[in-house]
Amino acid sequence: MSFRPSREPQATGNWQPATQRPYPVLIPHVCSIVPPYILRAIAENGDGQDRARALAALSMSASPRRERQALVQLAGVLVLAPRPKRRTVFDAEQRRVLPGRHARGEGQRRTHDDAVNEAYDAAGKTYDYFRRVHGRRSVDDRGLDIRSTVHFGEGFSNAHWDGRQLIYGDGDGKYFHRFTSSLDVVAHELAHGVTQYTAALGFSGQCGALAEHFSDVFGILVKQYWLGQTAAQSDWLIGASLLTKRVHGAAIRSMSAPGTAYDDPILGCDPQPAHLRDYVRTREDDRGVHINSGIPNRAFSRAATLLGGKAWETVGPIWYRALHELGPRARFQHCADATWRAAGELFGTGSAPQDAVRAAWKDVGIDVSAAVLDDGPRLPVRRRVRDVFDPPVAAAEVPFLT
Numbered sequence: 001m002s003f004r005p006s007r008e009p010q011a012t013g014n015w016q017p018a019t020q021r022p023y024p025v026l027i028p029h030v031c032s033i034v035p036p037y038i039l040r041a042i043a044e045n046g047d048g049q050d051r052a053r054a055l056a057a058l059s060m061s062a063s064p065r066r067e068r069q070a071l072v073q074l075a076g077v078l079v080l081a082p083r084p085k086r087r088t089v090f091d092a093e094q095r096r097v098l099p100g101r102h103a104r105g106e107g108q109r110r111t112h113d114d115a116v117n118e119a120y121d122a123a124g125k126t127y128d129y130f131r132r133v134h135g136r137r138s139v140d141d142r143g144l145d146i147r148s149t150v151h152f153g154e155g156f157s158n159a160h161w162d163g164r165q166l167i168y169g170d171g172d173g174k175y176f177h178r179f180t181s182s183l184d185v186v187a188h189e190l191a192h193g194v195t196q197y198t199a200a201l202g203f204s205g206q207c208g209a210l211a212e213h214f215s216d217v218f219g220i221l222v223k224q225y226w227l228g229q230t231a232a233q234s235d236w237l238i239g240a241s242l243l244t245k246r247v248h249g250a251a252i253r254s255m256s257a258p259g260t261a262y263d264d265p266i267l268g269c270d271p272q273p274a275h276l277r278d279y280v281r282t283r284e285d286d287r288g289v290h291i292n293s294g295i296p297n298r299a300f301s302r303a304a305t306l307l308g309g310k311a312w313e314t315v316g317p318i319w320y321r322a323l324h325e326l327g328p329r330a331r332f333q334h335c336a337d338a339t340w341r342a343a344g345e346l347f348g349t350g351s352a353p354q355d356a357v358r359a360a361w362k363d364v365g366i367d368v369s370a371a372v373l374d375d376g377p378r379l380p381v382r383r384r385v386r387d388v389f390d391p392p393v394a395a396a397e398v399p400f401l402t
Contacts, residue, residue, distance in 0.1 A: 033185050033239060034158045034176070034252065035290035041268035042175065050266070053172045057157045083143030085127050089119050092152040099165060100149050115150040115180045119168060122186035123148060129187070129222045130194070133312050134320050139193030146190070150180055159185055161192040175247055175267065182241045183226065188219035199326040206331040208289030213296040213335075216255060217319050220301075221312045231304040231311045237261065256301040258294025274298045276332070276365030295364050296335060303339075303360035307353060314353055318342045336361040337372040 034057075043054035090100035091113070103116045110117050123146045130136040138144045147165035156169025159179040166189050170178045179185055192215050195201055201211040216238050224234050237251035238261075249262020249270070258272035272294030273280060280291045300319065304311040322338035330338075340361070343354035358368050 032158045032160045033179065033188055033242075036285055037271065037290070038252070038267050039157065042266055045266045045268070050172075050174065053155050053157065056153065056155075057169070083137070085124065085131075085138070086143065086145040087120055087123050087127075088145055088147050089116050090147070090149045091116065092149050094151055094154045094170075096153050098149055098152075098162075098167070099147060100151075103150070113150070115168065115170065115178055118178075118180035119148040119150050119166070119186070122180065122183050123166070123190065125183060125226055126187040126190045126218075126222050129225050129312075130218075133221075133225065133316060136194070139190055140197045144193075159189055161189040161196075163193075163196065166190065171242070173244070175244055176242055177244060179242065182239055184219040184223040185239055185242065187222035188215040188238065191215040191218035194218065195323065199323050199330065200328050201326065201330060202328045203286055203289065205287040205289070206292070207329055208286050209292040210296060210326070210330055210332070210335055212289050212293035213300070214319070214323055216253065216293065216297050217300050217316075220255060221316045224310070225312050230309055231301075232308060234311070236301050253290075253294070253297070255294075255297040256305070258298055272297075274364065295366075296332060299336070299360045299364045299366070302363050303353075303356045306356040306359060314347075315357070317346055318353060318357060321346060332366055333369065336366045337369050340368045341372060 039054045039057050043051045046054065086106045087104075088099075088102070088106070089104040090098075091103040092098070092100035103113065104111055104120050127138060127146065130138075138146060148168065149165060150168045150170075152167050152169050155172045157172050157176045157179075158169050160167040166186070168179045169176075192211065195211050195214050199214075201207045201214075203211060219238055220234065220236060223229075224231075235250075236256035237254055239252035240250060242252060243249055243262070247262065247267060248264040249267065251261045253270070253272060254261040258274040259270050261270040261272070263269045271280065271291050273292065274294055275298075276295055279295065280288045282288045282291070285291055300315060303318075304315045307314045318339055319342075321342040322335065325338040325342065326334060340354060340357050343351065343357045347353040361368060
């Protein structure tokens, strides 16, 4: 079954089409794909070499955060003309330098370095997905140059969006392959940039879990789009190609079955809950941003499965529109309400997509607010980023080592 918007979405409330919104210059922040609890598990359970590499990954992951904290500022609002697709790939040559040596620019020939070509190609596929499906030009909707640095650090087992560019490690070769090899990982990191320039979600607790959730959403949608997969055909796995055969697991996260992605004596057991009743309250992982993202992830995959067909034609536009309605302090309830409202605006009140969205959130223990069902006043969370913006107190991914 395939659904398409019955009409062009109308600008309601504070929502504005992308072509009319000013360009916000927002705070840089570090967003990684491998959660800190996996790296800590490797350090605790692995051998001496594993521990050294895992601690180095945690330390290197913290370095961009220190830079981000030194640069915390709101630079104001600029209005810039859209620009065409631009990609630049740099090579850190196993050093901890940014951006590194220029390796490939837009339109230049392929190199003999697989990581350079993978970073270039995956960035292009992610850009093309957002352009074709959502009408968005790059992460900022104004054609921001997508800058990537490969071969960061020696055996670095992570990938980051630091607020300005992508950073990829080669993996340790023991538990992780190189991070440029996974399209959904690249799309996940670039989606952090999209969130940065739209909702500017905070990076702690539920708002941070939503930031991770939206990155997983677009990560899986980009993968499904380029594989031509329906919701039923998708594996709903994030980072399925990252783990080596040594690891007892399928991926870093499962969106359809949170908590089942891996169960390994070294990496540990996947801690993600699939229902709000199992929400994990912790001070680790920036109050569980990677852990509790399993709850909205399950809701998204459930909505897509209920509707069937191509998720980027149904729930994808719904979640993309809802993202623009959220703000720095958004919680799971706000996301449920915003996606239900977006489904009605795109496909019609009482439509199958709107019913599927409501049922999916109910399946994870969250009911759409009665005020929203009654078409009541919009929630305060809908304040635009350019009107009210609180800098996040911490980045999402890897905390300082003490």
